[in-house]
Amino acid sequence: MIVDTHVHIYSFPSFRDLSKHIRTMEDAIAFRTRYPDLYQCNNTEAPVDNTDDLVADMDRNGVDFALVQARAGYVSNDLVAAAAKRHPARMVALARVGHDQEAAGYHEDPGPTREAAPAELERCLGSLGMKGVGETFVRALTDHVNPEKIAKDLSGIMRVVEKHGVPIQFPTAWSQFPGGLFYGDPLWADEVAARFPKVPVILTKMGRSITRYFDSAMTVAMRNVNIHFDVVGTSPQHLRFAIDKLGADRILFGTDWSATWRWLSVPATLHQIRMKVLDDAKLTGAEREQILWKNAARLFKLESHLRSAAKAAA
Ligand SMILES: [Zn+2]
Numbered sequence: 001m002i003v004d005t006h007v008h009i010y011s012f013p014s015f016r017d018l019s020k021h022i023r024t025m026e027d028a029i030a031f032r033t034r035y036p037d038l039y040q041c042n043n044t045e046a047p048v049d050n051t052d053d054l055v056a057d058m059d060r061n062g063v064d065f066a067l068v069q070a071r072a073g074y075v076s077n078d079l080v081a082a083a084a085k086r087h088p089a090r091m092v093a094l095a096r097v098g099h100d101q102e103a104a105g106y107h108e109d110p111g112p113t114r115e116a117a118p119a120e121l122e123r124c125l126g127s128l129g130m131k132g133v134g135e136t137f138v139r140a141l142t143d144h145v146n147p148e149k150i151a152k153d154l155s156g157i158m159r160v161v162e163k164h165g166v167p168i169q170f171p172t173a174w175s176q177f178p179g180g181l182f183y184g185d186p187l188w189a190d191e192v193a194a195r196f197p198k199v200p201v202i203l204t205k206m207g208r209s210i211t212r213y214f215d216s217a218m219t220v221a222m223r224n225v226n227i228h229f230d231v232v233g234t235s236p237q238h239l240r241f242a243i244d245k246l247g248a249d250r251i252l253f254g255t256d257w258s259a260t261w262r263w264l265s266v267p268a269t270l271h272q273i274r275m276k277v278l279d280d281a282k283l284t285g286a287e288r289e290q291i292l293w294k295n296a297a298r299l300f301k302l303e304s305h306l307r308s309a310a311k312a313a314a
Pocket residue numbers: 006008135256
């Protein structure tokens with residue numbers, strides 16, 4: 001069983017075939033500045049549901065189930081919920097807030113977004129039936145740089161997450177989008193994790209193989225047992241170190257599949273690159289099972305979903 005906890009759905013008509021634009025990870029990072037007109041489609045075109053492409057890629061790579069969230073741009077939580085409902089045996093949805101600013105640039109005043117966010121998450125985790133909160137780029141919700149003030153600004157959304165007993169993801173390191181790089185060093189997450197010790201906090205990408213960010217992520221994780229990592233972009237060395245220090249029950253499998261990342265082909269496909277990290281970290285059978293699906297099942301309460309996924313696959 002493989003559960004991919006990190007997938008962004010929806011695309012735009014001009015992103016239908018990016019095979020010539022994005023072959024390597026470096027191409028994906030440079031996409032925005034290399035093709036500024038094409039990049040603008042994030043903000044100008046109407047989103048299209050690409051979950052049929054996702055399911056085809058999952059089938060090709062033996063992925064049974066996915067936790068899907070909106071990509072950057074004007075992709076609403078309602079669109080994500082509707083797309084996930086088309087594939088009930090293969091995916092459930094995560095909520096996002098502020099991700100429109102992830103593509104278009106952050107508002108100078110984060111106040112209005114911060115004030116609206118708790119009600120939107122309440123709606124997503126309540127009536128839309130979403131299973132957790134996806135990557136939260138905190139610059140959309142705060143412009144503070146003091147960790148205590150950041151945590152204070154995040155307390156509204158964290159109270160909703162705590163009430164529903166679900167996890168929340170915060171990205172680490174760089175992204176392909178403009179601004180907000182400061183928050184990629186996750187040291188500030190210590191204050192958030194400490195104030196909400198019952199909430200599983202997932203630091204996605206665990207520093208993305210960059211030692212400086214990985215060291216911050218490890219420091220925060222060592223003293224807060226509610227901190228978890230996902231393996232997107234990490235190295236075998238960092239993954240092995242994190243397992244040995246934190247335990248394999250704190251780490252989740254994810255690919256970061258999206259309308260752009262899905263085009264990686266050099267040195268291998270996106271799924272092959274992610275899987276190779278697990279192979280090269282020399283996981284035991286038990287560690288592999290925890291990372292590939294058991295931790296996701298426990299944290300996101302997926303047991304009944306995975307039973308129907310297994311039934312549908314049989
Ligand atoms: Zn992501």
